[in-house]
Amino acid sequence: MTTGAFILQNKLEKYIVFKFFIMEELVNQLKVQIIKALKLEDVKPEDINPNAPLFGDGLGLDSIDALELIVLLEKEYGLRVENAASAKKIFSSVKSMADYIAEHKKA
Amino acid sequence: MQIYINGLGNVSPQNTLDNSSFLEEIAYHQDYFRVIEPNYKEFISPAAARRMGKVIKMGVAAANYCLRDAKVEKPDAIVTGTGMGCLEDTENFLCSILNNKEQFLTPTSFIQSTHNTVGAQIALLLNCNNYNFTYVHRDLSFESAFVDSILLLKEGEASNVLLGGIDELTPNHYAIHSKKRLWKKGISTSEILGQTSDGTMPGEGAAFFSLSSAPVDPYARVLAVEVLFNTHDQKELNGLVNRMLKASHLESSNIDLVLLGTNGDKEGDRVYTAFKDTFFKESCSAPFKNLCGEYSTSTAFGVWLASQLLKKKAIPACIPLSRKPEKEVKTILIYNHYYGNHSLILLSSC
Amino acid sequence: MVITGLGVISSIGNNVQENFNALTSLKPGIGHIQNLDTVHKNIIPVSEVKLTDEELVQMAGFDKNRAVTRTTLLGVIAAREAYLSAGLDKVNKLRTGFISATSVGGMGKTEVLYPRYLDPNDTGDFMRFLETHDCGESTERIAETLGIKDFMTTISTACSSSANSIMLATRMIKAGMLDRAIAGGVDSLTVFTINGFNTLMILDREHCRPFDDSRQGLNLGEGAGYIVIESEEAAKAGNRPILAEVGGYANTNDAYHQTASSPDGQGAFLAMKKALEVAGLKAEDIDYINVHGTGTPNNDLSEGTAMTRLFGANVPKFSSTKAYTGHTLGACGGIEAVYSTLAIMNKTIFPNLNFKVKMKELDLTPETSLLSGVDIKNVLSNSFGFGGNNSALVFKKI
Numbered sequence: 001m002t003t004g005a006f007i008l009q010n011k012l013e014k015y016i017v018f019k020f021f022i023m024e025e026l027v028n029q030l031k032v033q034i035i036k037a038l039k040l041e042d043v044k045p046e047d048i049n050p051n052a053p054l055f056g057d058g059l060g061l062d063s064i065d066a067l068e069l070i071v072l073l074e075k076e077y078g079l080r081v082e083n084a085a086s087a088k089k090i091f092s093s094v095k096s097m098a099d100y101i102a103e104h105k106k107a
Numbered sequence: 108m109q110i111y112i113n114g115l116g117n118v119s120p121q122n123t124l125d126n127s128s129f130l131e132e133i134a135y136h137q138d139y140f141r142v143i144e145p146n147y148k149e150f151i152s153p154a155a156a157r158r159m160g161k162v163i164k165m166g167v168a169a170a171n172y173c174l175r176d177a178k179v180e181k182p183d184a185i186v187t188g189t190g191m192g193c194l195e196d197t198e199n200f201l202c203s204i205l206n207n208k209e210q211f212l213t214p215t216s217f218i219q220s221t222h223n224t225v226g227a228q229i230a231l232l233l234n235c236n237n238y239n240f241t242y243v244h245r246d247l248s249f250e251s252a253f254v255d256s257i258l259l260l261k262e263g264e265a266s267n268v269l270l271g272g273i274d275e276l277t278p279n280h281y282a283i284h285s286k287k288r289l290w291k292k293g294i295s296t297s298e299i300l301g302q303t304s305d306g307t308m309p310g311e312g313a314a315f316f317s318l319s320s321a322p323v324d325p326y327a328r329v330l331a332v333e334v335l336f337n338t339h340d341q342k343e344l345n346g347l348v349n350r351m352l353k354a355s356h357l358e359s360s361n362i363d364l365v366l367l368g369t370n371g372d373k374e375g376d377r378v379y380t381a382f383k384d385t386f387f388k389e390s391c392s393a394p395f396k397n398l399c400g401e402y403s404t405s406t407a408f409g410v411w412l413a414s415q416l417l418k419k420k421a422i423p424a425c426i427p428l429s430r431k432p433e434k435e436v437k438t439i440l441i442y443n444h445y446y447g448n449h450s451l452i453l454l455s456s457c
Numbered sequence: 458m459v460i461t462g463l464g465v466i467s468s469i470g471n472n473v474q475e476n477f478n479a480l481t482s483l484k485p486g487i488g489h490i491q492n493l494d495t496v497h498k499n500i501i502p503v504s505e506v507k508l509t510d511e512e513l514v515q516m517a518g519f520d521k522n523r524a525v526t527r528t529t530l531l532g533v534i535a536a537r538e539a540y541l542s543a544g545l546d547k548v549n550k551l552r553t554g555f556i557s558a559t560s561v562g563g564m565g566k567t568e569v570l571y572p573r574y575l576d577p578n579d580t581g582d583f584m585r586f587l588e589t590h591d592c593g594e595s596t597e598r599i600a601e602t603l604g605i606k607d608f609m610t611t612i613s614t615a616c617s618s619s620a621n622s623i624m625l626a627t628r629m630i631k632a633g634m635l636d637r638a639i640a641g642g643v644d645s646l647t648v649f650t651i652n653g654f655n656t657l658m659i660l661d662r663e664h665c666r667p668f669d670d671s672r673q674g675l676n677l678g679e680g681a682g683y684i685v686i687e688s689e690e691a692a693k694a695g696n697r698p699i700l701a702e703v704g705g706y707a708n709t710n711d712a713y714h715q716t717a718s719s720p721d722g723q724g725a726f727l728a729m730k731k732a733l734e735v736a737g738l739k740a741e742d743i744d745y746i747n748v749h750g751t752g753t754p755n756n757d758l759s760e761g762t763a764m765t766r767l768f769g770a771n772v773p774k775f776s777s778t779k780a781y782t783g784h785t786l787g788a789c790g791g792i793e794a795v796y797s798t799l800a801i802m803n804k805t806i807f808p809n810l811n812f813k814v815k816m817k818e819l820d821l822t823p824e825t826s827l828l829s830g831v832d833i834k835n836v837l838s839n840s841f842g843f844g845g846n847n848s849a850l851v852f853k854k855i
Binding site: 039067 | 153154158212213218
Binding site: 217223231238243 | 495496562567575577584587593596601606607608610621625632634652710711712714716723727846
């Protein structure tokens with residue numbers, strides 16, 4: 001590998017690692033915000049698996065919680081969810097919420 | 108048809124939820140009566156409780172306790188009365204609207220602010236598809252619910268009815284009404300009746316009753332529930348009392364104890380004095396709001412108290428009787444009035 | 458238990474005749490918010506009564522300096538129309554009740570004055586409005602205006618409230634506790650309610666389309682509707698016309714969710730079934746259903762499912778009148794009781810406006826044209842509220 005390619009690969013790896021930590025921070029932040037907004041008093045952030053379903057199984061949230069999460073997204077991240085149909089996909093897990101935020105949030 | 112009170116559940120400013128003791132120690136509060144809250148986890152799962160405001164938890168806990176007491180799994184009807192409804196949730200939603208200029212509003216407090224939420228939550232938790240009404244007529248909300256409950260039993264529509272009276276007090280409500288000089292301030296609730304001055308002390312509570320046409324280790328029999336609207340005319344009250352006694356085949360001398368809704372307000376209490384002197388001069392009387400404070404559905408506390416007195420056949424020291432009763436107390440009349448509306452509830456022992 | 462009088466005020470008319478004219482000329486009352494100060498002003502369509510508070514004060518005959526809420530004013534106007542149309546003032550010595558309902562009460566004034574209420578240093582004339590906040594206020598003011606004192610009460614079970622008033626009144630008369638009663642309810646539009654429903658994301662940004670496959674939600678409305686119910690004996694006194702009969706009633710609870718209706722419409726099904734039983738009717742005896750039909754995806758599917766379960770392949774002609782009046786919350790049971798009676802009296806079925814395509818899940822098509830000359834003997838009227846409170850009433854031709 002040439003020095004240039006090596007430096008580029010190094011930068012790419014650092015970038016990926018950097019992005020990973022940003023995402024992890026966002027996921028943790030989201031967990032705290034979700035617990036607060038939905039008053040899940042007996043749940044700790046470490047109890048929530050970021051990939052597990054939020055609705056139905058997993059945390060067992062319902063349609064009112066979905067509405068609360070829509071407000072959370074708007075208030076904390078400035079992102080509007082226009083209808084219940086698109087909400088379902090965004091809120092399927094904490095990770096999917098984080099992905100949505102990362103993708104749409106203005107820098 | 109006879110109507111019995113077979114179960115009680117009362118979350119109040121006294122230790123009333125636990126039936127094993129009966130007003131042995133009186134709780135006192137500063138400025139206003141606050142309910143002594145039970146451990147709600149005993150009655151409500153965390154998943155359900157997380158959304159519930161205080162008044163809903165109070166109602167659900169009291170209703171739950173009452174049904175256990177009456178050994179009823181699912182009531183045939185749920186009928187509740189509340190004067191002010193779910194104040195805390197209403198205030199939360201309203202304040203959010205005002206503070207955030209209608210932005211970032213969350214649905215939970217709006218949903219919980221509707222007046223029938225307590226009755227609805229009880230039905231939801233019990234999976235009860237039966238009749239479910241909520242009455243919201245000020246200081247006659249509980250009495251309206253009581254009248255409907257009796258009607259359901261007489262119609263044969265229900266063999267048991269879960270009846271409740273619920274109201275909560277919030278700091279905002281207290282502060283706002285302070286400006287109208289409705290309250291005695293800066294004193295303990297032990298002094299609510301001790302001073303001849305203006306104003307009373309507000310309270311809160313959730314009292315539930317399981318009514319039935321069949322007795323199941325009952326507390327009391329319900330003889331009459333009468334209401335009178337928009338009058339300060341002694342003659343009309345006279346007419347009501349006489350009608351009630353006649354319908355119950357009783358004379359005023361048969362009433363062993365009159366529980367009066369005396370609340371410490373000088374002018375309002377004159378009506379109670381006049382009532383007692385006119386109709387029940389010889390009877391023994393006592394207040395009950397010295398234990399629970401003044402609120403729209405406080406007569407529900409009075410009914411709880413009367414039911415306990417009739418079953419336990421003992422009067423605790425905290426009830427300041429006008430005089431000692433000569434015989435066993437077998438018939439109790441509860442009289443309450445508020446700005447021209449009057450109610451009479453007549454109970455007897457079984 | 459017979460009906461001898463009707464009274465209504467809504468976005469489509471200030472009295473019974475005006476409402477009927479609008480219903481038969483297919484003129485809805487939905488438009489942009491005029492009377493309230495809100496960020497949603499030109500965004501969320503509503504169905505307001507086309508009168509300002511000042512105009513309502515004049516119409517109700519109140520002193521303009523009196524502390525009175527919009528809810529009270531609307532209620533007085535409609536209840537008085539019912540009272541006078543039944544000629545109750547002509548026959549006096551009977552036990553008369555007033556059974557009303559509301560979900561907002563005096564919130565319209567409270568939400569404007571709340572910051573002043575909270576300021577400990579701000580006292581003044583506005584404090585008179587404090588006592589007008591609760592639900593019982595409008596009932597007492599209306600009863601006072603009409604001189605009714607024998608019995609009154611207020612019911613609040615969200616959107617089934619005034620249907621429940623009618624049910625209670627009928628039961629009390631049947632039991633001999635009253636000879637006659639004015640029953641129904643009232644609600645006025647408030648910023649509180651508009652925002653509340655907006656957080657639930659069940660408001661349509663267009664005119665609502667009840668039972669249509671593309672429906673997006675409801676339009677909030679306001680108004681008051683009352684009917685006068687009397688025992689047959691009481692009705693005979695004073696030689697007054699009998700318009701129809703309250704034949705059946707039922708109240709059940711869906712016990713599924715605080716705001717959403719169950720997918721199988723269990724509560725609605727049980728309510729309709731029981732109302733028919735009380736009326737002594739079979740499903741095939743119903744000629745017209747005035748459905749709750751708010752236009753939300755959830756309600757219309759749930760209600761439609763319940764209707765299909767009860768009526769099978771033979772669902773009667775039905776329509777939702779909420780595309781005219783909007784969803785008047787606590788008043789809708791009362792207003793729709795008036796419309797159901799008008800349907801019987803005039804042999805007319807009012808159309809379900811804005812309907813184009815039936816929903817995918819069910820084979821249900823409401824009436825979309827005005828039908829005249831229909832011999833309507835039995836009407837079923839549905840009102841379903843938050844907290845799973847489901848009520849059904851049956852009105853019969855006399």
